Structure formats: C-alpha cells, structure tokens
Amino acid sequence: MENNERGPALPATARALRSRAETQFLEKEAELPENRHALTHDQAKKLMHELRVHQIELELQNEELITAQAQLQAAQARYFDLYDQAPVGYLTLDANGIILTANFTAAKLFGAESRPFAGEPLTKFILPEDQDIFYLHRRQLEKNAAKDCELRMVGAAPFWARLSSSMGPRAEGAPLWRITVSDISEAKKAQAAVKQTARDWQKTFDALSDVVWLLDADSVLTRANKATEKVFGRPVNELLGLHCYEIVHGTECHIDGCPLQRAKISMRRETMELKAGEKTFEVIVDPIAGKDGRFSGAVHVISDITERKKIEAEKERLIERLSEVKKEMDSFLYITTHDLRTPLVNIQGFSENIAKDIRELQEMIDPGALPEEKRNVFGEISGDRLPAALKFIQESVGRIDEVITAMLKLSRAGKVELHIGTVDVNAALKEIMDNMRFQFEETGAMLKAGALPSCTADADSVNHIFSNLLSNAFKYRDKNRKLEITVSAEIKGNTVVYSVADNGLGMKAADLPKIWQLFFCGDVPGVKKGEGIGLPLVRRIVDRNSGRIWAESKEGEGSVFFVELPR
Amino acid sequence: MEEKDKVRILLVEDNEGHALLTKDLFRRVGVTNEIVHLKDGQEAWDYISGKALPVAGCLMLLDIRLPRLDGFELLRRIKADPELKVMTVIILTSSDDPKEMALSAELGCAAYLNKPLQFEKFTQAINKQGLAVEILGKTGAG
Numbered sequence: 001m002e003n004n005e006r007g008p009a010l011p012a013t014a015r016a017l018r019s020r021a022e023t024q025f026l027e028k029e030a031e032l033p034e035n036r037h038a039l040t041h042d043q044a045k046k047l048m049h050e051l052r053v054h055q056i057e058l059e060l061q062n063e064e065l066i067t068a069q070a071q072l073q074a075a076q077a078r079y080f081d082l083y084d085q086a087p088v089g090y091l092t093l094d095a096n097g098i099i100l101t102a103n104f105t106a107a108k109l110f111g112a113e114s115r116p117f118a119g120e121p122l123t124k125f126i127l128p129e130d131q132d133i134f135y136l137h138r139r140q141l142e143k144n145a146a147k148d149c150e151l152r153m154v155g156a157a158p159f160w161a162r163l164s165s166s167m168g169p170r171a172e173g174a175p176l177w178r179i180t181v182s183d184i185s186e187a188k189k190a191q192a193a194v195k196q197t198a199r200d201w202q203k204t205f206d207a208l209s210d211v212v213w214l215l216d217a218d219s220v221l222t223r224a225n226k227a228t229e230k231v232f233g234r235p236v237n238e239l240l241g242l243h244c245y246e247i248v249h250g251t252e253c254h255i256d257g258c259p260l261q262r263a264k265i266s267m268r269r270e271t272m273e274l275k276a277g278e279k280t281f282e283v284i285v286d287p288i289a290g291k292d293g294r295f296s297g298a299v300h301v302i303s304d305i306t307e308r309k310k311i312e313a314e315k316e317r318l319i320e321r322l323s324e325v326k327k328e329m330d331s332f333l334y335i336t337t338h339d340l341r342t343p344l345v346n347i348q349g350f351s352e353n354i355a356k357d358i359r360e361l362q363e364m365i366d367p368g369a370l371p372e373e374k375r376n377v378f379g380e381i382s383g384d385r386l387p388a389a390l391k392f393i394q395e396s397v398g399r400i401d402e403v404i405t406a407m408l409k410l411s412r413a414g415k416v417e418l419h420i421g422t423v424d425v426n427a428a429l430k431e432i433m434d435n436m437r438f439q440f441e442e443t444g445a446m447l448k449a450g451a452l453p454s455c456t457a458d459a460d461s462v463n464h465i466f467s468n469l470l471s472n473a474f475k476y477r478d479k480n481r482k483l484e485i486t487v488s489a490e491i492k493g494n495t496v497v498y499s500v501a502d503n504g505l506g507m508k509a510a511d512l513p514k515i516w517q518l519f520f521c522g523d524v525p526g527v528k529k530g531e532g533i534g535l536p537l538v539r540r541i542v543d544r545n546s547g548r549i550w551a552e553s554k555e556g557e558g559s560v561f562f563v564e565l566p567r
Numbered sequence: 568m569e570e571k572d573k574v575r576i577l578l579v580e581d582n583e584g585h586a587l588l589t590k591d592l593f594r595r596v597g598v599t600n601e602i603v604h605l606k607d608g609q610e611a612w613d614y615i616s617g618k619a620l621p622v623a624g625c626l627m628l629l630d631i632r633l634p635r636l637d638g639f640e641l642l643r644r645i646k647a648d649p650e651l652k653v654m655t656v657i658i659l660t661s662s663d664d665p666k667e668m669a670l671s672a673e674l675g676c677a678a679y680l681n682k683p684l685q686f687e688k689f690t691q692a693i694n695k696q697g698l699a700v701e702i703l704g705k706t707g708a709g
Contacts, residue, residue: 338632341661341682346584349683353591405663412664 089181095167095174097122097138106181111156122179127152134163141165141177150184160188211302217295219243219260231302244300248274248283263287264295279306326414333411337404344400351393358386403519406533410518413540418458420545425452425462425498429487432467439474445483452489455496455565457545462565465549466500468538469561473502475527476559495547496567501560507553515551576602577627579611579641580659581634589628589659589684596686608636612644615651626693627656628684629676631667639670646675655696659684 039047083090089106093099099118107113110125126134130151137149144167153161162182169175205212206226214223220243224236232239232247244260245251254261259270263285274281282305290296362382367375429449433440440447447470455462470485477483486501505524507515514520516539519532542549546566553559576593580586586604593602605611615625627645631638638658645651658671661682668679678692 338662342582342585345661345682346582346588349588349591350584352683353588356595408664415666 089179091122091179091181093122093177093179095177097177100176109155109159109161109181109183110153125153125155127154127158137163137165141167150188153181159183159185209304213244213300213302214297215244215260215300216297217290219245219254221247222297231304248302259283259285260298260300263298267295273305274302279304280309281305330411330414333407337408337411340400340404344397344404347393348397348401351390351397355387355390358382358390402531406519406531410533410537410540413537414544416460418461418544420456420458422454423457423459423462424454425466425489426454428459428462429466432463432470435467436470436474443474443477443483445474445477445485447485447487449487452487452498453491453496453567455498455567457547457565461541461545464541465538465563466498468534469500469563472534472561473500473504473559475530476522476524477502477504478556478558479526491567492564494567495564498563498565499560500563501558503558506555506557506559508555509553512551512553573600573624575621575625576600577605577611577614577625578602579605579608579627579629579633579638581607581630581632585630585682588682592684592686608633608638608641610635611641612636615645615654616648622651622654625654627654628659629656631658631660631662631671639674642671642674642676655693657689657692 084104086103086105089109090103091099091106092101098121101118102110102112104113107117110117123131123134130153133149133151137147140147148162148164150160150162153159160183162184164180164182166178167175168178208225209227211227211231212225213221213228216222221240224239226236228236228239239247245254245258249255257272259272262270264287267287267289269284269286271285272283274283282303284301284303286299286301287295288297288299365378367378370378426449429447429452433447439445466487473485474483481503484503487498488501489496489498491497507522511522515522515535518536521529521532539549542563542565548564549562551559551561576598578586578589580589590602590604593600603614605614611627611629615622629638629642633641638660642656642658645654645656652675655677656675657678657680658676659680659682660667663681671679677696680688680692
C-alpha cells in the first residue's frame with residue numbers, strides 16, 4: 001500500500017491477494033521435508049490439528065479484517081465529505097505556492113469544479129493589484145508570524161477572500177502549506193457601504209456653512225466640521241479636546257446665559273445670539289441623552305446670521321414704511337373724498353335750485369307777451385337748453401358722488417376694527433339667507449349648502465363676503481333657468497376653502513381678472529351697472545382677514561368663487 | 568306766535584355755498600324763523616356762551632369740519648354746559664362716516680343729517696324733538 005496525501009490506498013483486489021498467497025505457498029512448500037510420506041500417524045494428526053486451528057484463526061482474522069475495512073471506508077467517506085463540503089475553501093500548496101490539492105469548495109470558488117487545477121500557482125487566482133498582499137502574507141508565514149490576509153481573487157467571479165495559512169511538516173520532503181479561503185465579499189460590501197455612508201456624512205458635515213460641533217458631557221469638543229476653521233481661523237485638530245467656551249469666548253468657564261448649560265438642564269434645544277464685531281451669530285445647542293436618559297453631550301451649531309439679521313431689519317423697516325405709506329394713502333383717500341364732497345354739495349344743491357328757479361321763471365313769464373322773435377328763443381333756452389345742461393350737470397354730480405362714496409367705503413374697510421374669532425359660517429349663511437329669502441322665493445332660486453366648517457375671522461367680514469357673493473350670484477343669474485347656488489368647503493391644512501358656485505351667466509375669460517379692479521363693471525345686458533366696488537371691497541376684506549379669494553368662470557355656465565380663510 | 572318767541576335757527580357752517588343752500592331751502596318751504604349764520608365753531612361758541620340766550624328756543628344746525636373749533640368739540644362743550652345742554656343740536660355734514668355718526672350720537676346730537684339738506688329728513692328730525700309746531704306750525708310748510 002502506498003501513502004499519499006489523500007490517505008492509504010485501497011487494499012489490492014482479491015485476485016492480487018490470491019496470486020500473492022500462491023507465491024508464498026510455493027516458497028513455504030520448498031521449506032517442507034523432502035519426504036512428506038515419512039510422517040508418522042501422530043505427526044500427521046498433529047499437523048492436521050495445527051492446520052485446522054490455523055485455518056480457524058485465519059478465518060477469524062479475515063472476518064475482523066473485513067469489518068475493519070468497512071469501518072475504514074465509512075471513515076474515509078466521512079472525511080472526504082467533511083473535507084470537500086467544508087464551508088471554506090481548503091488548499092494545500094507546496095512551499096512555492098503551487099496547488100497540490102484543493103477541496104470542492106475551493107474548486108467552486110475558483111470556478112474550477114470541472115477541471116483539475118492542482119499544479120497551478122495560487123497567485124494565478126489573485127488580482128494583479130493584490131499580489132503584493134499575498135507576497136507579504138507568504139513572507140510573514142515564513143517568519144512564523146502569519147496572520148490572515150484579505151485580498152481580491154478571481155474565480156467564477158471576482159470575490160473578496162480572507163486567507164489563513166499554516167505551514168506544517170509533511171511525512172517526507174518540503175513542508176506543506178495549508179490555506180483556507182473564505183469568501184468575504186458580502187462583508188466587504190457591507191463594510192464599503194458603511195465607509196461610503198461615513199464619507200457622505202463627513203462630506204455633508206464639512207459642506208455645511210454653519211459651524212457644527214459635537215461636545216461631550218464635559219463640554220469638550222470631540223468633532224468639528226470644516227466651517228470651524230473658516231470661522232475660528234484654526235485647524236480642527238488644534239481645537240479638538242478644548243472646551244467650547246475656550247474656543248468661542250476665550251474664557252475659563254461657561255459664560256452667563258450659556259445655551260449649553262441651559263440645554264443640560266432643560267434637555268431641550270436652547271439658543272443664543274452672539275455679537276462679534278460686525279457679525280451676528282446664532283448658537284443652537286441640542287442636548288444628547290445617554291442610555292440612562294441623562295445629558296451625555298450636545299450638538300453645538302454656530303450660524304452666521306448677519307445677513308439674515310440685516311434682511312430682517314430691512315424687512316421690518318419696509319413693513320413700517322409700508323404701513324406708514326398705507327396710513328398716508330388711507331388718510332389721503334379719506335381727506336380728498338371728504339374735501340370733494342364739500343364742493344359737490346354746492347353743485348348738487350345749486351343746480352337743483354337753478355332747476356326750480358327756471359320752472360318759477362317759466363311760470364312767471366308768459367311767452368305770448370314776448371315779441372315773436374324772442375318767443376322761440378325763450379322757449380328753446382328755458383325749455384330745452386337749460387334743462388339739458390342741468391341734466392348733464394346732475395348726472396355727472398351723481399356719478400362723482402358714487403365714486404366718492406365707493407372710495408370712502410373702501411377706505412373705511414381698511415380702517416374698521418376686526419374682531420377675530422371662530423365664525424360659524426353655517427349660522428352666517430342662514431342669517432344672510434333670511435335677508436334674501438324674498439328674492440329667492442320670488443324667483444324660485446335655490447341654495448344648497450352642507451355642513452360647513454367654521455373659520456377664524458371677523459364675523460362681520462364673513463357676513464359681508466358671503467352676502468356680496470350671494471347677491472352677485474343673484475344679480476348675474478341666467479333668467480332662462482332657475483338659479484342654483486352651491487356653497488361647499490374643503491379643509492386644507494390650516495385653512496378652509498369655501499366655494500360659492502352658481503349656474504348663472506358666467507363671465508368672459510377676458511373679464512375674469514378685471515372683476516377685482518376698482519370701478520370695473522361687466523357689461524351684462526339686462527343687469528344694472530353697479531358701483532364697481534363690490535368685489536374689490538370683498539377682496540380687501542378677505543385680505544384683512546389673512547385670506548385669499550379667487551374665481552373661476554365659464555360664460556353661459558356659471559361662476560365659482562373661492563374664499564380661503566384661516567381655520 | 569310773536570317773532571321773539573319763535574325758535575331761532577343757529578346755522579354753524581363755514582362754507583358760504585352750503586349756508587346759502589340751507590337758508591334757501593328754508594326760504595323756499597316758507598320757514599321764516601330767524602336764521603343766524605355762524606362761520607365756525609368758535610364764533611358759534613362765543614355767540615351762545617357770551618349772552619343770556621333763550622337756549623331752549625334755539626335749534627343748532629352744526630357742521631363737523633369747521634375751522635378753529637370743530638363741530639364735535641362745540642357739541643361736547645354744549646352738552647357739558649348745564650344751561651346750554653338743553654339746546655337741540657342737529658349735525659348737518661357731507662360725511663356719512665359711521666364713526667362720525669356714532670361719535671355724534673354719543674356726544675348727544677338730536678339727529679345726524681347729510682348735506683344737501685332734505686326738508687323731509689329735517690322735518691322728521693324736529694318732529695322727534697317736538698319742535699315742529701314751533702318752527703313749522705304757523706307756516707304750515709312741509
């Protein structure tokens with residue numbers, strides 16, 4: 001039998017054994033006495049006995065051998081099963097790194113299940129870039145300082161492998177190099193993902209224009225982003241390990257009103273504004289709780305809010321200026337309209353007086369008493385020209401008065417004090433409907449309204465808004481069909497959007513944006529022109545109640561007005 | 568009724584045109600009561616506070632926007648004076664501002680009328696005050 005690395009060879013076949021036995025028999029026969037017939041009876045009997053015993057002994061031995069062989073075969077099968085199906089690749093190499101044997105797992109890893117790859121150098125399966133790693137590993141192994149190594153190998157597919165080696169003696173010749181190969185691609189992938197995440201995080205951290213720090217429980221800086229260097233003019237490395245107050249305030253302890261100290265107690269975000277020369281910073285501290293729920297550190301952010309502060313100040317200044325201008329405009333509007341009323345009263349009053357005086361004169365003068373050539377002129381002047389002129393004056397005065405009244409209403413809408421509260425829109429609608437009942441009943445008009453959510457506004461304003469929209473719907477109804485108004489509402493976050501939809505005349509697309517303009521009156525046949533302030537006034541009122549109003553319309557089909565008010 | 572017993576109308580008005588229109592109206596409807604035209608609040612105050620007036624026999628038509636002393640201030644003074652406060656004061660203004668209407672009522676005016684003065688409204692106002700007979704009784708105007 002021969003030994004090789006795979007273990008003892010299987011016993012020779014039965015035939016080979018037989019032939020060996022015959023050879024040995026012939027050798028033994030030669031050793032027997034020349035004359036076998038000279039055996040005495042006793043001798044023969046003894047020999048016979050011995051042979052029998054020998055035979056039985058042999059038979060017993062043979063049985064034992066067969067059992068041992070079966071056991072051996074089972075052990076071998078188990079061994080190969082373990083060896084081949086091991087979850088790691090197992091290779092033996094000679095001292096030069098040439099593959100001697102490999103288990104099935106290794107063959108699978110290297111994509112060599114169907115071809116023997118014994119005799120090939122292991123380096124053939126290592127990526128060129130990682131050959132140095134393997135070389136180093138081998139050197140360490142030779143110095144008995146072997147460690148595991150990780151490198152990329154090629155096989156069925158490229159994979160990350162961890163190699164563990166040991167050098168051991170062999171029965172004869174150079175020592176054997178045993179290597180296990182584990183596929184660690186998944187672990188490497190996970191590692192790479194973790195690294196990428198860390199890199200992304202660091203990048204983000206550094207990209208922030210705010211100074212972001214992590215402080216430990218003792219207010220010591222443990223991490224800081226790149227913005228730190230820009231603001232404090234020192235590299236992050238120099239600052240790590242210092243207390244926040246040393247860096248920010250240059251003091252030996254926390255300053256008064258320190259947001260970090262406050263956050264330690266409140267365990268909530270704390271902030272502080274900090275002036276530094278021309279600049280203003282905001283310090284925001286978010287405490288971090290440890291496993292025990294107690295303060296274990298903080299995220300400390302310093303933002304340069306100089307620009308924001310400037311913008312805020314500018315915004316405030318503009319708002320102030322705007323409200324001044326608005327006040328000026330309002331008072332201008334108010335004063336001019338009032339001042340215009342004074343001369344208007346004179347024009348109105350005196351033109352009326354003139355009209356009356358003309359009538360009086362006409363009564364007093366008998367045209368028949370006048371000379372003929374003057375009779376006609378008198379008749380023309382007193383009967384036609386003066387009344388016509390007065391009519392124009394009075395109509396114009398009337399129009400001016402309307403405009404002034406409208407402007408005054410608008411001006412007042414901006415001055416009325418609002419009482420903001422919860423408004424029950426259902427009740428408001430009912431009140432409006434009670435006032436319009438007669439109009440509705442007379443024309444057979446119908447109002448559909450479900451349960452409407454309430455809003456937060458001024459009750460009088462809400463009443464005005466819906467009154468105006470409903471009376472508009474009524475005014476611009478299509479007289480060929482019965483008016484149907486649908487009031488509905490939809491809650492949108494913090495607001496309610498009410499809609500008032502009608503099946504009236506609708507509007508031309510070109511007119512739709514104009515309805516919000518002051519003194520615009522749609523040219524609708526059969527509808528008396530109004531003052532042209534209804535909707536502008538409604539919009540002003542909606543504005544004052546922090547709301548929005550808009551409309552959709554289709555000529556010949558109807559209009560929908562939307563009113564959005566705070567909830 | 569003797570001329571001296573008739574209600575005296577005090578017209579406090581800075582605008583000549585408005586004053587003329589009001590006087591004209593009374594003339595046209597036949598009101599013959601004495602009409603005293605006072606051109607601003609101060610002149611009116613001097614007139615009513617300087618001498619012993621038969622206050623109850625005075626009816627004041629008062630404009631609001633007036634030079635020197637405005638209508639509100641004059642009304643306030645009248646209503647704060649123990650003797651003058653019985654005087655009937657009708658605001659006659661070109662403004663229909665609800666705030667001004669409210670303030671006038673609060674200060675104690677008898678009525679608030681808009682210019683140009685309409686006789687029907689004036690009649691309604693004085694009827695409420697029980698002055699109609701004294702002003703219009705004999706004339707039968709209205």
